[in-house]
Amino acid sequence: MIDDAGNLSIDFLVGFTIFMITLIYVATLIPTLFIGLKSNSIDYDAVAYRTGVILAEDPGMPYNPSWETLPNTSDSDILRFGLALSKDTPNILTPEKITRFFCTSEFVYPSDYQTRAVFGDYPYQFNISLQMAGSNVTQSIGDVLPDQDYGYSRRVIKVKEHSNATLDFSNFNVISGQPASNLPLGIYTQNATNQAFSVYFNYSYLLTSGPGYNNLAYQINPLAPSGANGIIGGEGALINLTGLQYLPQNTGGVDTTVNLSSISIYKSQSEAPIGTGQLPFVGPELNSTNPTQFLLYIDGNTTPVTQLPYPVGSNISLFIPPGLLSFMGGGDSSTLLNITMQFNLTDGNGNPQSDWYLNSTQVMPDGAFEYNYTNPNITQPQLVDGVMDVAVW
Amino acid sequence: MAGLSDDAQWIVMMGFVVSLSFFFLALLLNQSTVVGQTTAESVLDFPKNDIRDVRSVMIQSAELNATGQITGGQYATIQNDIQTLSLSEKKAVVQYQIINTNPVWLSIHYNNGVTSYNETYVSP
Amino acid sequence: MVNDLGQLFTIEGVAASMIMLFTTYLVLGATTVYTPGDSHISDMQLEQIGTDALNMMNTPSNCTSTSCVSTLQQIVSETDTNLSAANSTFNMIFLNYVNNRTESMSDNLHYEANITFRDTTDGPNSTTISSYYLASNRNLNGVEHPVRVTEWVIIGPPNFPGIILPPGAHYIAQPRAVLVEVLLWRD
DSSP, X not given: OOOSSOOOOHXXXXXXXXXXXXXXXXXXXXXXXXXXXXXXXXXXXXXXXXXXXXXXXXXXXXXXXXXXXXXXXXXXXXXXXXOBSOTTSTTEEOHHHHHHHTOTTTSOTTHHHIIIIIOSSSOOOEEEEEEETTOOOEEEEEOXXXXXXXXXXXXXXXXXXXXXXXXXXXXXXXXXXXXXXXXXXXXXXXXXXXXEEEEEEEHHHXXXXXXXXXXXXXXXXXXXSSOSTTOOOXXXXXXXXXXXXXXXXXTTSSOOXXXXXXXXXXXXXXXXXXXXXXXXXXXXXXXXXXXXXXXXXXXXXXXXXXXXXXXXXXXXXEEEOTTHHHHHTTTOTXXXXXXXXXXXXXXXXXXXXXXXXXXXXXXXXXXXXXXXXXXTXXXXXXXXXXXXXXXXX | OTTSOOTTHHHHXXXXXXXXXXXXXXXXXXXXXXXXXXXXXXXXXXXXXXXXXXXXXXXXXXXXXXXXXXXHHHHHHHHHHHHHHHHHHSOOEEEEEEEETTXXXXXXXXXXXXXXXXXXXXXX | OOXXXXXXXXXXXXXXXXXXXXXXHXXXXXXXXXXXXXXXXXXXXXXXXXXXXXXXXXXXXXXXXXXXXXXXXXXXXXXXXXXXHHHHHHHHHHHHHHHOOSSSSOOOEEEEEEEEXXXXXXXXXXXXXXXXXXXXXXXXXXXXXXEEEEEEEEESTTTOOOXXXXXXXXXXOSOEEEEEEEEEEEX
């Protein structure tokens, strides 16, 4: 075929032309193969489902100590977000984890959430929202939902609310010389210049005698989240004292001024009831005039108190954050921890004045008010409904 | 055969090469559209909620028995209920036995033909 | 000048085009376009919502040592004494769980619920299964594509003395395990 005459045979041309025309025709048909294909959108629903499961059913990583207790500087140690209370309680979330997860000042959308909740190499856009029943407030992170198709996953959840002890003294009345009879269970007031009110937590009781066969969802547990022996699922404890203005009787004719002078923590390894000759609690482990590690609100102020002594009028609200007491107890679950508020009673000029006030040192059997599952003044942890939406596009 | 000319074999060769590349492309595209489907189907197939649910009801009945809130006969009735209903409604064979009553120690067996689950549960 | 020595080229060209055309039509006919319904993703989402809702209904909101009863347990126990009250309670609570969204627009799911139990009128080892109607908010008429979700409920102690199964027929004075079955679909 190869010669130097410069001609191509007609047959060759015909054959080649047929081939080329067919090739061009076939090549224009190929794009119709791609009609149904948008590879990234195929798995939006799958990614949303996976993210929904991770957030609603997994407690997160690290688990012990729990990720929401890590300080702001250790964000890189948080490997995976998870809002569930524990692996055994799926769909039951804790308020601390929710608050930390939705903290947009700390975590950046989308990079921080992509590596810890959504995963995957493709840079998805997403929106995660949570709303509690009966509330108009929706917490959310991420972009606004688009109009076109997006993958979504909706989870019905419950949030474990903190327990609280509410003691109301508005109906206090003292029959002269006798302690009042219509007080909340176990509280005893007496006539003195320095009064102490204590609340104590018996951890071995709290961790083994919980309702629902010790279900974590109903357990009172201020020890965790960083307790030893894998104790998890910690929550805060709230103590509300209201109606305190009715307690002082002002018998000297001068109005008594009450100051909360300190908050102390005492520890005991075993119960030693009053009258056995032993002091139930030893310490203090912490004797503080700086209550900032708690959240202490006096008389309805919205900002916490930062320095004691502080005058007390009508009510005190003390919130013990989860995990705080584990440090005091050395992480030992058999500890009894006692939180004591000391009150100084004076007249208007700073001179000590004796009067009736809150005092639990004579409460049987341990000289303190027990935070337990049966006291009618204690509202037990309860589960509140909510819904969580995950959208990925 | 030596005398036949093979000068134009390259045209047919090009034709073959183009066809083979189409086949390969079609294979790739076919696999990719199945991704979303298999994810959803595997989620539907795996009986996660069934196992959690039946496990929790078994543990609940064992705890009721251990704390004396139901008698042994009533516990046997509930066990029978769970096994019969599970077989007919959920199409899963379910069996559980109490190894120890207090603290509750339970052996659980679940099999729906595709997934099999065995557990020895000890009350915490 | 003209001979048939070059026929080879033509034939090879035609052969190549035949191969390519055949392959193309084979390939175009083999790949399919998936619709969302084919991929069962919507089924997965419905099942997730339904099981979550039933699961949360069967988790008590308040649990103390004396009383630890879930909403679903109360509803199932009430079918014995007051079926219409159980019906409306279940309807309200289930629809609330299943249709609530974080945005302002509610979803629009429909359901039909039954209670399935083991009928022991013939004896304690009977394997007869029966069911009775619990609640629904739309009647099924065959064109919907529902998903079935179930939840186990133990009714009986420590707060209820047992219920009549089936209602009004044979009194069984002891605790039982029943299955609440719900068919859930989207219009």
